[in-house]
Amino acid sequence: MKVLFIGDVIGRPGRLFLKSLLSGIVHNRSIDFVIANGENAAGGFGITEKTANELFAMGVQVITTGNHVWDKKETVQYLFSENKILRPLNFPPDVPGFGSIVFNLKNGLKVGVINLIGRVFMNLSDCPFRAVIPEIEKIKKITNIIIVDMHAEATSEKQALSYYLDGKVSAVVGTHTHVQTSDEKILPYGTAYITDVGMVGPMVSVIGVQVEQIVRKFLNQIPQKYDVAKGSCFFCGVVIDIDNQTGKATGIERLLVNE
Template sequence: MNVLFIGDIVGNVGRSALKETLPALRSKYNPHIIIVNGENAAAGRGITKAIAKEFFDWGVHGITMGNHTWDNKDIFGWIDDEPRIVRPANFSAAAPGKGMAYIQGGGKSMAIINLQGRAFLPPNDCPFQKADELIEEAAERTKTILVDFHAEATSEKIAMGWYLDGRASVVLGTHTHVQTNDDTVLPGGTAYITDVGMTGSKEGVLGMEKEAVLHRFLTGLPSRFVVDEGKWHLHGLVIQIDEATGKAQKATKIRLTEEDWLLM
């Protein structure tokens, strides 16, 4: 089976890029299942029900989140009723939503798990212990398991990749918005990349207007970050998985820009 994961979608620019390129991405990679990280989809902060519906209408099968899950309060009214979206599973047990879902597409199915790192991010339950718990549960139902590890530190992400090698089909990092060049299949058969990257303006700083970011760095004073409206780039990962074993066979990163994507 083929799985397509699109990295952190930032604001209207990122959503437009997704809508514009999905038909061509489907044609080229023939993904059975498409997953996106949507924690920055609503003006860079969280996601709304309307935006999630747009993604599903465009052909997305599952949405993962991260540390901005609760930034848009709209989510509290519907996350418990949407089976195709996951927030970090190691959030407090009192948090609404869930950290693992079983999604279907193209006649295939897989488990998706969302976890958040603890290095340089707010404290949460141990993501490694939560991964053990959820993968054991998922393995009773399916051999194909994808983990979105939303974390800041590259070391923590790499550690998670090795920790889950041979137990998850895919472990990929999100959050830092910069695509890394280490897409690979680990010895145990787990596809891995430290960060998938982002989908949004390539002319700002991590999708935000650069002026406000520079002001904060130069002065140390607060700045209001606004999504940049420049030309987009789209980052993702396509993974080929042997359904019989749950092992990944190949992982290939995707990097498109608004100017050249039609040449893909």
């Protein structure tokens, strides 16, 4: 099977550009399953029911998130019931939402998706390395096809997790930095990996935000409201080929499309 994993979707510009591309990519590349990180889909910070439904209507089947998942207050209640939007599994156990899902495709295949968050240079959460193993064991009773979104800042933490999970999951895909890396590979025991898949949003920006606002913050260190940049966008993602029976990855390809 072929899985398309889409980098962090940034605000309205990212949503609109994704809408213009997604059906064509799915058709031309015979994609079976689509995942997108949507934690910045609503105004560049957070996600709402409305923006999530936009992504679902485009053809995204599961949305992962990260540290910005709670930025819109209304999302807290929404995540009690919507299991196709994931928040990190290793958040405290009493928070609302779901850290994983087994998604049933129309062709009969089942795909597990797990959302994790890193701890290096980020707010502390439970250990992703320890939290993920029981979840993998639970999902393995249903399907061998498992995709992990590791939402983390440090490249070392993402790489370490990928080797820790090599052979246990189909892919470990990094998100959060919004900058696509060029280290896509298949690890020795059949797990696909990339340190960061990138983003979908404005090209002339600092990870999606207006350039002058970020530069000003670096110059004066005064907190301010950030706005999503305008102008032409680009799309980042990866296509992962997975053996239906074993769940091992057989290929991973980076996608980068400019508007």
